[in-house]
Amino acid sequence: MIEVNQRSYKLPQQPTVVVCVDGCEPDYLGQAVAAGQMPWLKRALQEGTGLVADCVVPTFTNPNNISIVTGVPPSVHGICGNYLFDTATGTEVMMNDVKWLRAPTLLAALAAAGKKLAVITAKDKLRKLLGHGMVGGICFSSEKADQATLAENGIENVPALVGKPVPSVYSADLSEFVFAAGVKLAEAKRADVMYLSTTDYIQHKHAPGTEGANAFYRMMDGYLGQLDAMGWVIALTADHGMNAKVGMDGKPDVIYLQDWFDAELGAGLARVILPITDPYVVHHGALGSYATVYLPESASLAAVSTSLRAVQGIETVLTRSAAAERFELPADRIGDLVVVSERFTVLGTAASKHDLSGLDAPLRSHGGVSEQRVPLIVNRKLGLPAGARRLRNFDAFDLALNFAQ
Numbered sequence: 001m002i003e004v005n006q007r008s009y010k011l012p013q014q015p016t017v018v019v020c021v022d023g024c025e026p027d028y029l030g031q032a033v034a035a036g037q038m039p040w041l042k043r044a045l046q047e048g049t050g051l052v053a054d055c056v057v058p059t060f061t062n063p064n065n066i067s068i069v070t071g072v073p074p075s076v077h078g079i080c081g082n083y084l085f086d087t088a089t090g091t092e093v094m095m096n097d098v099k100w101l102r103a104p105t106l107l108a109a110l111a112a113a114g115k116k117l118a119v120i121t122a123k124d125k126l127r128k129l130l131g132h133g134m135v136g137g138i139c140f141s142s143e144k145a146d147q148a149t150l151a152e153n154g155i156e157n158v159p160a161l162v163g164k165p166v167p168s169v170y171s172a173d174l175s176e177f178v179f180a181a182g183v184k185l186a187e188a189k190r191a192d193v194m195y196l197s198t199t200d201y202i203q204h205k206h207a208p209g210t211e212g213a214n215a216f217y218r219m220m221d222g223y224l225g226q227l228d229a230m231g232w233v234i235a236l237t238a239d240h241g242m243n244a245k246v247g248m249d250g251k252p253d254v255i256y257l258q259d260w261f262d263a264e265l266g267a268g269l270a271r272v273i274l275p276i277t278d279p280y281v282v283h284h285g286a287l288g289s290y291a292t293v294y295l296p297e298s299a300s301l302a303a304v305s306t307s308l309r310a311v312q313g314i315e316t317v318l319t320r321s322a323a324a325e326r327f328e329l330p331a332d333r334i335g336d337l338v339v340v341s342e343r344f345t346v347l348g349t350a351a352s353k354h355d356l357s358g359l360d361a362p363l364r365s366h367g368g369v370s371e372q373r374v375p376l377i378v379n380r381k382l383g384l385p386a387g388a389r390r391l392r393n394f395d396a397f398d399l400a401l402n403f404a405q
Contacts (some may be wrong), residue, residue: 004109009397011113013405016193016233017182018396020068020221022061022122022175023200023366024238026052031209032217040225041217044234044379049399053376053391057327058275058290058338059240061367062095065126065197067394068237069105070369073328078102079129080333081275085294089330096125097101098132102330105127105395108133110193118191120181122174122199130195138190142177143169169235172202172216179223184233186230203242234379235400237393241371244365245287245346253361255313255341257291258349262309269296272349273335274366286354287346288367299335309338313345313372314350315368343370 006260032038033045044050056067056074058081064080072337074080078100086093086272111117118135119130124141132138138154146159146166162181167173175198182196198220206212227234247253261270276288283390295304305317316339324331341347346365348354356363374393382403 002084002109002113004106005070005076007071007398009071009109009401010405011254012115012193012233012401013033014231014233015186015191016404017186017227017235018068018195019224019234019236020065020120020195020197020393020396020398021236021238021375023203023240023242023373024244024375025203025208025241027382028203028209028213028217029375029377031308032214032221033212035165035209037214037218038221040221040228041377044224044228044377046383048377048379049382049384051376051391052373053237053393053395054372055240055374055393057290057369057372058367059371060276060288060290061200061239062126062129065121066101066105066129067392068239068396069107069130070103070197071106071394071397072103073394074394075324075328075330076103078330079328081273081292082125083273083275083277084333085273085292085335086273087373093290094277096128097277098128101129103130105130105134106178107131107137107193107195107267108135111135111137116190117194118182118185119197120178120185120194121197121318122178123169128195135321138185142167142174142181142290145177145181154276169199170201172219174199175216176219176223179220183223183226186227186232190243195222199241200242201373204364207244216374228379233400233404234377235396235404236375236377237396238374239393240366241374242341242364242366243370245289245344245365246382247344250362252287252288252359253345254348254351254354255311255345256348256375257339258353259351260308260311261293262350264304265296265299268301270294271335274347274349276365285350287363288365289341289343289346289370291339291347293337293339295336297304305337308339313342314339315342315370316340340368343368380405
């Protein structure tokens, strides 16, 4: 047994992989299975365990991936978005640096216990956070697979190993590279435990049941079937769901919060932060359903909150302390207010600051409570007590190591 962040885990007796499918609303799987596109998953649901769990709010990539590999919420590990306002320096920054991480990962602990670890992530923004402290393991991204070295990544010549060129960031191929690389490492017996994390490019563009979505899940199903055939325990979950964010006219349904606060309080007095922001915004325009707001001292929290709650499309407005308690967030890294929009609505800063020219399909995005339900599937019968606890996506390793071995 090893203990990480006050949770105990058995060491794996069988090769084990946890797969985080970015943006995987449960309906994607249901529609693909119903259409006959995922024969492996259909069998795994019959012979294994199919559950639905809650992910972390904000329903963004970084906080949820780090929750999965630490087994705890952002209040413990500290990663509360892809992007934040650093109050110490007065600057807005990406939350990719390991300096923001406040808790060790299970991956590092498993490596320290002598297990062979492999971490493959689609986007390089996650690589350093996921691989932090993981001595002797393999850790690389599809995005920069051709730049992997033995010294930094524990592996080299990745495209040759996988038999595929480095794919475009804006493609389904970026995720397929993750799965293909995982299968190759499994075949070569270079890992006892793997963590595979994809990108949600397809989910931002294609609704459940469409040909674009089903093609993606058909591809994924084939690779997971190969891992299953090699005897791997597979736990599949997601970092967040995904929803259409358009009005009846088909255009993005956006509340531009910075414009609203400028009109309410005066230009530039409040600062709106969109934690969805990362280096890859073409497919969503940096529009998500969660924002934090820093207010001037002169503003009344109660008055501003009351006014904002009355705006059509706003679901929740919480003070810092209330948001930290409800969503298990680090209070020192969120604004004076946390704002969550309704299912079909997204939040922006100022209309002039969002380039939506790259949207070639109706906007689909995430970030709010409406994208919190995600799949949690294991290809083994687990025998969990019914209703014993609230299941979270960051229980994936617990189920895979403690119940499926």
